Amino acid sequence: MAEFTNLLLGPLAHPFMVRGLLAALIVGIVCAILGTYVVLRGMAFLGDALSHTILPGVAIGYLLSGGAHGPLFWWGLATGVLTSIGIGAITLQGQVKEDTAIGVIFAGMFALGIALISTMRSYSVDLAHFLFGNVLAVAPSDLILTAAFGGLVLLLILVFYKEFLVISFDPILAATLRIPAKFFHYLLLVMLAVTIVISLQTVGVGLMVAMLVTPAATSFLLTHRLPAMMAVSTAIGGFSAVAGLYLSYYANIASGAAIVLVCTGLFILAFVFAPNKGALWRTLRQK
Amino acid sequence: MAAILGKRYVHDVQAPSISAKGVTVQYDGTRALDEVSFELERGERVAVVGPNGAGKSTLFKVIAGVLQPTHGQVTLFGVEPQKHICVGYVPQRSQVDMSFPVNVRDVVMMGRIGQLGVLRWPTRRDRQLVQESLELVAMADLASRQIGELSGGQQQRVFIARALAQGAEIMLMDEPLTGLDVKSQEDILHILDELHRRKVTVLVATHDLNQAAHCFDRVMLLNRRLIGLDYPDKVFTSVLLWQAYGEQLRLVETKGGMMVFSDTACSGDLE
Numbered sequence: 001m002a003e004f005t006n007l008l009l010g011p012l013a014h015p016f017m018v019r020g021l022l023a024a025l026i027v028g029i030v031c032a033i034l035g036t037y038v039v040l041r042g043m044a045f046l047g048d049a050l051s052h053t054i055l056p057g058v059a060i061g062y063l064l065s066g067g068a069h070g071p072l073f074w075w076g077l078a079t080g081v082l083t084s085i086g087i088g089a090i091t092l093q094g095q096v097k098e099d100t101a102i103g104v105i106f107a108g109m110f111a112l113g114i115a116l117i118s119t120m121r122s123y124s125v126d127l128a129h130f131l132f133g134n135v136l137a138v139a140p141s142d143l144i145l146t147a148a149f150g151g152l153v154l155l156l157i158l159v160f161y162k163e164f165l166v167i168s169f170d171p172i173l174a175a176t177l178r179i180p181a182k183f184f185h186y187l188l189l190v191m192l193a194v195t196i197v198i199s200l201q202t203v204g205v206g207l208m209v210a211m212l213v214t215p216a217a218t219s220f221l222l223t224h225r226l227p228a229m230m231a232v233s234t235a236i237g238g239f240s241a242v243a244g245l246y247l248s249y250y251a252n253i254a255s256g257a258a259i260v261l262v263c264t265g266l267f268i269l270a271f272v273f274a275p276n277k278g279a280l281w282r283t284l285r286q287k
Numbered sequence: 288m289a290a291i292l293g294k295r296y297v298h299d300v301q302a303p304s305i306s307a308k309g310v311t312v313q314y315d316g317t318r319a320l321d322e323v324s325f326e327l328e329r330g331e332r333v334a335v336v337g338p339n340g341a342g343k344s345t346l347f348k349v350i351a352g353v354l355q356p357t358h359g360q361v362t363l364f365g366v367e368p369q370k371h372i373c374v375g376y377v378p379q380r381s382q383v384d385m386s387f388p389v390n391v392r393d394v395v396m397m398g399r400i401g402q403l404g405v406l407r408w409p410t411r412r413d414r415q416l417v418q419e420s421l422e423l424v425a426m427a428d429l430a431s432r433q434i435g436e437l438s439g440g441q442q443q444r445v446f447i448a449r450a451l452a453q454g455a456e457i458m459l460m461d462e463p464l465t466g467l468d469v470k471s472q473e474d475i476l477h478i479l480d481e482l483h484r485r486k487v488t489v490l491v492a493t494h495d496l497n498q499a500a501h502c503f504d505r506v507m508l509l510n511r512r513l514i515g516l517d518y519p520d521k522v523f524t525s526v527l528l529w530q531a532y533g534e535q536l537r538l539v540e541t542k543g544g545m546m547v548f549s550d551t552a553c554s555g556d557l558e
Contacts, residue, residue: 172378223388224388
């Protein structure tokens, strides 16, 4: 028992580990709750794309500040909000097919980001941090921003719970109830952009979509109502963040990857063993 | 911002429940609706029939205020549809994601959102209205079931209950009877009778001409243009049916009356 306690408490002797754990926990929870709407509304590709389009904004901030990390958050936030509104306008316009439009913007912006970062001397190290995150480099000021903006996203989800529910379940009902669906659509995109920016240091651009989709998708297999889906998703997201970080500490593997692997493992378990919706029971019932 | 705050309008009880004047909807060059004009009184039950692509769903969307007509206008109780939250739209089951994590009670509660407005949570009165609506469609026992676990007829009843909880005075039902067994169809037709008693104006899109003739006050025959709107025996004449369906129906006049065969084997759109 004492050994197990040591195993848990050992890493906490390092302040950077404590900050990293807190940041990962907040990110895991916010992504997991917002992720329920990403899963239910089929926005996985959009979320993936949005995280990539933030790269050039972060890169410009990085170049202008001469490599300082402080202003990156705000550059990322501005870019994220602008591109989310841009993508929202394209998807509501309907001239180009949605996934095509997203694909074009996403790859274009991502290329611009890589091009900008490649002008720097420390190219490969910096790029790796943006792509895959570096949760152990979270500064105290980063932690405060993460908590504040994460809290804001959660507050909005709570306050507009019934509006987001109805525009996601039945857009025609939302229209006949005169709920301004466009406004809430954009709001959700902006919330997605904010969530992506606060998660950038934890999992990076490349693995972002897993944090949004995997806990919520796992929870979808285990629950029947949205509040329960959000609660279970939160538990999975929070657990994966913490367990992943310990895994990364002891197995000496990249932190973002470790967190995502724990999420994925839980998803596979639920996919096979979930009561009712699990693959195992479905096959057993068919026989 | 007025829309967000849920501003509501008082109904002019003298005005027709639904009034359409020269409603035309144009989608990229093709006309989905062409100069459609009619008036419906409160509490009328109207079957809307016509071939595939006749514009039934388009008409419903215009009445619901979800789609703006290219020309002409619709008024509900004398006021444009966008100012009402009393239009209940009962969707086709295939248009709803039945795997969505909501139970029967959650779905019906969604009908209350328009009255509640933002930043307000359902009160005891809202929960009571939801319960009453569920009892009216005999779904109170299954209130805690996830909607995907229900049969087609039960799902349809839940969506009618939602429109009731919404306080709908006009209900638009897009093929509520399609694909249901006879018992489920009868259950829904009974609910339509109750709606009639409650003075709810009901428009039902259907493919079943027999049901349209027997279970509704009036029949609207639509094929982009309004071909007829009258009592069933006035509308179901060989001339009007031919105008609406053309080659898709075969009509045989016999001594006992008219026989109608629908040619479902090739029910493609004649566009």
